[in-house]
Amino acid sequence: MNSHVIILFKSEYSKEARIIKALATKKCEDILLWKLEEGYIPYARGAELFYGENESGTFKTVIFVHPLFYDDSPIIFQKLQSIENMPGEIIWVSVPDRRIKNKKFYGILQKIYMKSYRCPVADMKKKAEIYKKSLGDSSSFRLKTKSGTDLVFSRATDILEDIIDGENDRENNGVFQIPSGEVFFAIKEGSANGVIVIFGKKYDVINNHVVTEDYGEIVICEFGMGINSFLPPTDKLDISEKAYKTCHLGFGDNTSFGGNIKEGYHFDIVFEKFSLYSGTKCLVDFGEEKKNVALL
Secondary structure, three states, rough: OOOOEEEEEEEEHHHHHHHHHHHHHOOOOOEEEOOOOOOOOOOOOEEEEEOOOOEOOOOOOOEEOOOOOOOOOOHHHHHHHHHHOOOOEEEEEOOOOOOOOOOOHHHHHHHHHHHHHOOHHHHHHHHHHHHHHHHOOEEEEEEEEOOOOEEEEEEOOOEEEEEEOOOOOHOOOEEEOOOOOOOOOOOOOOOOOEEEOOEEEEEEEEEEEEEEEEOOEEEEEEEEEEEEEOOOOOOOOOOOOEEEEOEEEEOOOOHHOOOOOOOOOOEEEEEOEEEEEEOOEEEEEEOOOOOOHOOO
């Protein structure tokens, strides 16, 4: 089947998928709403998307309602990454996890997510430009956080941004997330060294590699900063990496955004209070210096 847009979702997220379709219909009426079969992992081969046992087609836009899978495995990661490498527009729309049984807490999360979707594009672009200007041509950095992380690393790519423009999204190509709002870059392999604090535990980082109790050996591959001011600056949400006044380190694969670190996974860990330096110069500060250098 060849449609303009396809929306992929798990059965428990049917309501969210229908809402997304209703919103997307304002831009395009040629939309296929597709509930994934239990256990089926979609994948792409070239420009063709395989989304069922006997179902495939080409689409200009592929929209995922996330969470799409609750398990994380190299096979799932590789197949979804093949879709992200397709030509066109790939959009991940994050929604609250339906496994949360506390209705009051789930309702609070819904409000947080809905508000984050509405962060003005102009505001995010302004913050992105300020961050880019602050980092300038710097290629080597030092990250310090209030929790004790002290890490040096080098940039391997240009400074990228994840901002989806609702007015012009039909012109976009690449991978985008909703809520959107971050600037980020791939970290050069072998350049990250120091210490990192994850959930209160301190670990040594040697040439990007970290040996942890909970995750085993993981590899640092990305640094990013949130620019969505409609999200609270916290590390407690699965969309926290988008929140303004937070930064995050990505772990695992960075080949999809220009890096050379190839792994079978990718996830982020968020820091609420941080300072970013290049040499002795403080470029961005939301923790140590008590002054936001980036926004002067």
